[in-house]
Amino acid sequence: MGGIRHLWTVGVGLWAIALGGCMELLPAPTLPTPPAAQSQSLPPCVDDDCNCGDFRDRALAQQVLDAFEGDPFVLDQDGNGMACESLPDSAPPLDPTAPPSSSPHLALGNPSNAATANPNNLLIERSQYALSYNRDRGTANWVSWQLSDRWLGNTPRQDNFRQDGGLPAGFYQVTPNDYRGSGYDRGHMVPSGDRTASVSDNSATFLMTNIIPQAPDNNRGTWRELEEYARSLISEQRDRELIIIAGAYGTQNTLANGRVTIPSRLWKVIVLLDQPGAGVAGVSANSRIIAVDMPNTNDLSANWRDYQTSVDRIEVATGYDLLAPVPVAIQAELEARVSAE
Ligand code: MN
Numbered sequence: 001m002g003g004i005r006h007l008w009t010v011g012v013g014l015w016a017i018a019l020g021g022c023m024e025l026l027p028a029p030t031l032p033t034p035p036a037a038q039s040q041s042l043p044p045c046v047d048d049d050c051n052c053g054d055f056r057d058r059a060l061a062q063q064v065l066d067a068f069e070g071d072p073f074v075l076d077q078d079g080n081g082m083a084c085e086s087l088p089d090s091a092p093p094l095d096p097t098a099p100p101s102s103s104p105h106l107a108l109g110n111p112s113n114a115a116t117a118n119p120n121n122l123l124i125e126r127s128q129y130a131l132s133y134n135r136d137r138g139t140a141n142w143v144s145w146q147l148s149d150r151w152l153g154n155t156p157r158q159d160n161f162r163q164d165g166g167l168p169a170g171f172y173q174v175t176p177n178d179y180r181g182s183g184y185d186r187g188h189m190v191p192s193g194d195r196t197a198s199v200s201d202n203s204a205t206f207l208m209t210n211i212i213p214q215a216p217d218n219n220r221g222t223w224r225e226l227e228e229y230a231r232s233l234i235s236e237q238r239d240r241e242l243i244i245i246a247g248a249y250g251t252q253n254t255l256a257n258g259r260v261t262i263p264s265r266l267w268k269v270i271v272l273l274d275q276p277g278a279g280v281a282g283v284s285a286n287s288r289i290i291a292v293d294m295p296n297t298n299d300l301s302a303n304w305r306d307y308q309t310s311v312d313r314i315e316v317a318t319g320y321d322l323l324a325p326v327p328v329a330i331q332a333e334l335e336a337r338v339s340a341e
């Protein structure tokens with residue numbers, strides 16, 4: 001148990017030793033807060049939970065380095081003015097627009113244009129959800145699903161974690177045992193509790209393509225509370241419909257000899273449709289929307305509301321275009337808003 005966490009602790013310990021000589025003479029650094037408008041457009045490092053693994057490319061890390069005087073996040077370890085030089089310079093361009101889908105789970109779009117050509121942006125559509133799978137990370141990039149009364153019933157949790165035999169030939173099929181002893185939970189993207197209308201619906205959430213390595217306190221605490229909050233929106237008014245898109249990015253470590261990446265950040269966008277069943281036409285500038293982006297760690301706030309953010313900021317961090325089918329003017333208004341539940 002706890003192998004990865006142990007390694008991480010050793011790593012931090014070495015850092016402390018390496019820095020100890022100069023750090024003990026200096027007062028603890030205070031982190032400057034950027035102007036609100038600026039932090040909204042900045043990539044993830046706007047709080048003290050930050051390192052190079054939070055960024056998908058060097059250009060994003062450089063934006064943060066340039067925005068904070070004195071490099072409080074230690075993104076420029078060799079002091080040459082360049083942030084996180086081990087990251088790729090810039091993210092690869094988004095894949096070409098994917099063919100349209102009639103899946104209700106993709107009513108608010110396919111954020112990365114997932115399709116069949118790119119093994120690291122492979123579209124998997126099931127009757128229960130749709131996702132973009134990343135072969136090299138061994139996890140989904142994002143998962144999108146509809147949540148309404150129609151998906152909720154009395155089926156008990158099946159707990160049948162298993163490899164996804166539906167992956168293309170040549171893909172490594174992640175197994176439940178790959179997470180064993182890592183200190184990370186097998187965390188659902190589509191929660192088991194969102195698919196309780198039938199045994200087959202619930203079982204679909206236990207395929208390992210719907211699972212990410214998730215810090216236990218995040219999975220069982222903060223993230224679970226948000227999952228329950230989303231379901232409570234349905235239980236308080238049974239004719240509602242939500243579209244939920246959740247994903248992971250950044251790298252803090254790997255499992256299973258590098259076959260599974262442990263993401264450093266988890267995000268989720270929940271849209272409450274004004275008109276259930278109307279698809280994208282059910283979205284207006286006044287639609288209720290919840291967006292969060294949180295660290296995949298144990299030392300996080302128990303309150304998911306502390307991690308509310310804007311869709312714009314998630315788009316900066318991930319490079320995706322969320323809510324793309326929504327008319328541009330409405331999209332701009334919705335995406336700039338920081339949810340305040
Ligand atoms: Mn979970």
Ligand code: MN
Pocket residue numbers: 315321322323324331335
């Ligand atoms: Mn967008």
